[in-house]
Amino acid sequence: MNQLIIESKIKTMSHFTSIKTQIKDKEALIKSLNDVGLKNLEIHETAQSLYGYQGDVRPETAEIIIRRKYVGSASNNIGFKLQEDGQYQAIISEYDRHRYNQNWLGKVMQRYGYYTLKASAEEQGFTIEEDEVMEDGTVRVVVARWA
Numbered sequence: 001m002n003q004l005i006i007e008s009k010i011k012t013m014s015h016f017t018s019i020k021t022q023i024k025d026k027e028a029l030i031k032s033l034n035d036v037g038l039k040n041l042e043i044h045e046t047a048q049s050l051y052g053y054q055g056d057v058r059p060e061t062a063e064i065i066i067r068r069k070y071v072g073s074a075s076n077n078i079g080f081k082l083q084e085d086g087q088y089q090a091i092i093s094e095y096d097r098h099r100y101n102q103n104w105l106g107k108v109m110q111r112y113g114y115y116t117l118k119a120s121a122e123e124q125g126f127t128i129e130e131d132e133v134m135e136d137g138t139v140r141v142v143v144a145r146w147a
Contacts, residue, residue, distance in 0.1 A: 023088040023112055028119065029064065029080060032111035036104070038078075040070040050077040050091060060091050071096060114139050 023029050026043075033041060042048070047061035053074050062079025071078055076093035078100060083089050092100050118128060118141070126143040133139055 023080070023109070024086050025112070025116055025119070026064070026082075026088075028112050028115035029088060029108075031115050032108050033064075033066070035111045036107050038066050038070065041066060047081060050079050052076050052093070053095065062091055064088070072099065110137070110139060114141065117141060 030041060030043065042065040044063045044065070047063050048065060050058045050060045050062060050065065051068060052058050053068060053076050058076075060079065060081070062077075062081040064080040066078040068075045068077050075096050078093075078096065079091040080088040081091055090105060114131070121128065121141075121143045124145075126145045128141060129144045130142040131139065
């Protein structure tokens, strides 16, 4: 049985929290964020500033940004910052962590795992025969390859 292992490290920095992920595929991350309800994403080649709930420019930057008006009233921007090791780091304010917490990030990671599995299977000549979300939230994917 294959398992998706998620490592996360939390470090607090001036009202924003950085959460290290193992996300490297930008397109799979974008699809995953869309799947969990975040559709109004800004995608940038170079990191842009994040803003606080009062519209103040923060020192944190990110290449993938969900602006505060799409996060919730009195919220801050949420960002995903590309790190030197090629992984994206989630940047979420302390205020917004009540909704966009480890549980939420786990859902993003589950969808990310699905999209990377799908891409990897197709690269190896497999086709997706079936995929479904089980009652407990587990995603079941059946792949096949004709010899």
